[in-house]
Amino acid sequence: MSDAPDDAKGAHAPPESPEERRRDADDGPRLRRAEDELRARFGEELREGEEAQERVGASREAIVELQHVSLAFDRPILENISLVARRGETVVIAGESGTGKSTILKLILRLLQPDSGRVLVDGEVINDVTYEEALVIRQKMGMVFQGAALFDSMSVFENVAFPLREHTLLSDEEIESRVREKLEFVDLEPDRVMDQLPAQLSGGMKKRVGIARGMAANPAIMLYDEPTSGLDPLTTGTITRLIIKLQRELKVTSVVVTHDIRSAFRMATRIALISERKIVFSGSPEEMTASQDRYVQDFLGGV
Amino acid sequence: MRVLAVQQYFGLAGKAIRFIVARPFYRGDVVQQMDAIGVQSLGIVLLTGFFTGMVLALQTSVQMAQFGATMYIGRLVTASMIRELGPVLAAILVAGRVGSGIAAQIGSMRVTEQIDALNTLGVDPIKKLVTPRLIAALVMMPVLTILSDTVGIAGGNVIASVYVGIPTTLYWRTVWEQIASGGFVLNYIPTDFVQGLIKPFVFGGIIAITGCFFGINTKGGTEGVGHATTRTVVVASVLILVVDYFLTQVLLFLFG
Numbered sequence: 001m002s003d004a005p006d007d008a009k010g011a012h013a014p015p016e017s018p019e020e021r022r023r024d025a026d027d028g029p030r031l032r033r034a035e036d037e038l039r040a041r042f043g044e045e046l047r048e049g050e051e052a053q054e055r056v057g058a059s060r061e062a063i064v065e066l067q068h069v070s071l072a073f074d075r076p077i078l079e080n081i082s083l084v085a086r087r088g089e090t091v092v093i094a095g096e097s098g099t100g101k102s103t104i105l106k107l108i109l110r111l112l113q114p115d116s117g118r119v120l121v122d123g124e125v126i127n128d129v130t131y132e133e134a135l136v137i138r139q140k141m142g143m144v145f146q147g148a149a150l151f152d153s154m155s156v157f158e159n160v161a162f163p164l165r166e167h168t169l170l171s172d173e174e175i176e177s178r179v180r181e182k183l184e185f186v187d188l189e190p191d192r193v194m195d196q197l198p199a200q201l202s203g204g205m206k207k208r209v210g211i212a213r214g215m216a217a218n219p220a221i222m223l224y225d226e227p228t229s230g231l232d233p234l235t236t237g238t239i240t241r242l243i244i245k246l247q248r249e250l251k252v253t254s255v256v257v258t259h260d261i262r263s264a265f266r267m268a269t270r271i272a273l274i275s276e277r278k279i280v281f282s283g284s285p286e287e288m289t290a291s292q293d294r295y296v297q298d299f300l301g302g303v
Numbered sequence: 304m305r306v307l308a309v310q311q312y313f314g315l316a317g318k319a320i321r322f323i324v325a326r327p328f329y330r331g332d333v334v335q336q337m338d339a340i341g342v343q344s345l346g347i348v349l350l351t352g353f354f355t356g357m358v359l360a361l362q363t364s365v366q367m368a369q370f371g372a373t374m375y376i377g378r379l380v381t382a383s384m385i386r387e388l389g390p391v392l393a394a395i396l397v398a399g400r401v402g403s404g405i406a407a408q409i410g411s412m413r414v415t416e417q418i419d420a421l422n423t424l425g426v427d428p429i430k431k432l433v434t435p436r437l438i439a440a441l442v443m444m445p446v447l448t449i450l451s452d453t454v455g456i457a458g459g460n461v462i463a464s465v466y467v468g469i470p471t472t473l474y475w476r477t478v479w480e481q482i483a484s485g486g487f488v489l490n491y492i493p494t495d496f497v498q499g500l501i502k503p504f505v506f507g508g509i510i511a512i513t514g515c516f517f518g519i520n521t522k523g524g525t526e527g528v529g530h531a532t533t534r535t536v537v538v539a540s541v542l543i544l545v546v547d548y549f550l551t552q553v554l555l556f557l558f559g
Contacts, residue, residue: 109423136425138424143423147415150417153408166424
């Protein structure tokens with residue numbers, strides 16, 4: 001019941017009509033100017049992104065993969081989505097609000113099942129696993145929710161310790177040292193925050209505790225749902241740096257859903273842009289700025 | 304849709320019951336819920352139980368006076384409290400106080416994605432959230448009911464001696480007569496007690512499952528949480544009264 005299809009983050013925002021989009025098309029020079037402009041604007045972010053790609057290299061095995069996935073509830077949400085995240089890669093799924101981006105994360109976590117197509121995690125097809133098997137598969141993944149989704153009846157310590165208590169046989173001392181380590185990793189002072197309740201934390205701190213909880217059991221895959229939405233620019237920078245640090249130091253594979261293209265450029269090895277239920281662009285941040293596609297340019301220009 | 308909801312309701316109940324005997328056990332959560340459901344409801348249940356007993360004694364004294372049978376007030380108060388009013392009133396109060404709280408808490412966990420978080424952390428939310436509440440309600444409702452019955456009968460004693468002038472010893476003797484009159488199960492347990500304890504046990508289950516069901520299925524943000532709590536109180540109260548009737552029929556058939 002808990003994976004009932006009740007939370008496909010409403011795709012109710014009517015997307016811009018194709019007519020509007022085509023309205024002032026066929027202007028090559030304008031687009032080239034736009035590309036230069038984008039390069040100037042995002043130069044630094046792009047360089048960071050390139051570094052990330054170099055670190056990952058190319059021919060690694062796919063660890064998260066969607067093959068021709070379609071999903072519909074009352075109306076179609078996703079159509080023929082194919083997406084690969086290789087080991088160590090950071091794939092950013094970008095797009096307007098309400099285009100089913102978060103739904104992709106729910107598919108990877110098997111909180112939802114696709115109508116057609118296959119979802120693979122660590123080489124295993126997870127379409128038809130039972131609810132109990134799904135609980136086990138999810139332990140390979142750490143999820144960071146948009147609103148952090150910390151358990152508000154538990155202290156910060158208990159939140160971060162939760163996955164360890166549930167799935168490991170670590171002693172209390174080992175759990176405490178692991179929690180401290182994770183809190184330090186996300187730049188929080190363990191002694192100051194451990195006994196606080198989530199309600200006492202600021203938005204950015206909640207996010208960081210959420211990341212610490214997500215990575216507590218050392219998952220190979222981290223999933224982020226809008227990690228920077230609703231945060232001030234400074235905190236956005238901190239969280240973005242944190243995600244990069246995670247991928248750099250711990251070599252985790254990340255799938256990030258965001259509409260914040262600036263931080264996307266900084267952390268992505270690849271970006272998939274979703275519009276009207278389909279992937280309209282997929283490639284490196286470099287390729288994205290160079291893309292002559294009208295929608296891609298509009299999306300970047302609208303930042 | 305309605306049929307589906309009923310199916311889901313029983314599905315949830317079945318799963319929650321099965322998890323009672325499956326590891327891991329969340330002892331801490333069970334104790335915490337026992338406190339929230341049982342200990343914290345004690346005051347209100349005792350207060351209403353006491354007044355219910357008093358009003359029962361008052362009403363029956365007027366009726367019985369017409370037949371000169373006021374000495375049987377104790378029997379009537381006892382029968383009504385143990386068989387019906389104790390279990391039903393306590394259950395309806397707890398449905399309002401605790402059922403709504405369960406729905407609100409789990410509902411807000413749903414809308415803030417905490418239920419999804421449990422799922423993604425590889426923990427079945429039914430096991431972690433529903434089963435501890437179910438166990439706590441199943442244990443605490445009978446306890447609350449026994450206490451409610453007791454103070455209710457004591458309240459009857461107050462009215463019987465103050466207004467009607469029935470000596471306390473006589474009152475309590477008629478109370479015991481009533482309890483013994485139904486006979487005993489296994490030679491020791493009065494059948495009235497059996498009837499009076501099966502009911503709160505069932506009602507406790509109804510309250511916990513109804514609250515959890517509407518909580519887990521909360522949709523539409525904070526407004527949805529409001530709906531979930533309201534529905535819980537309405538549905539749980541109605542279910543308690545309806546199930547009470549059928550349960551009474553079965554119990555009367557079994558124990559007479």
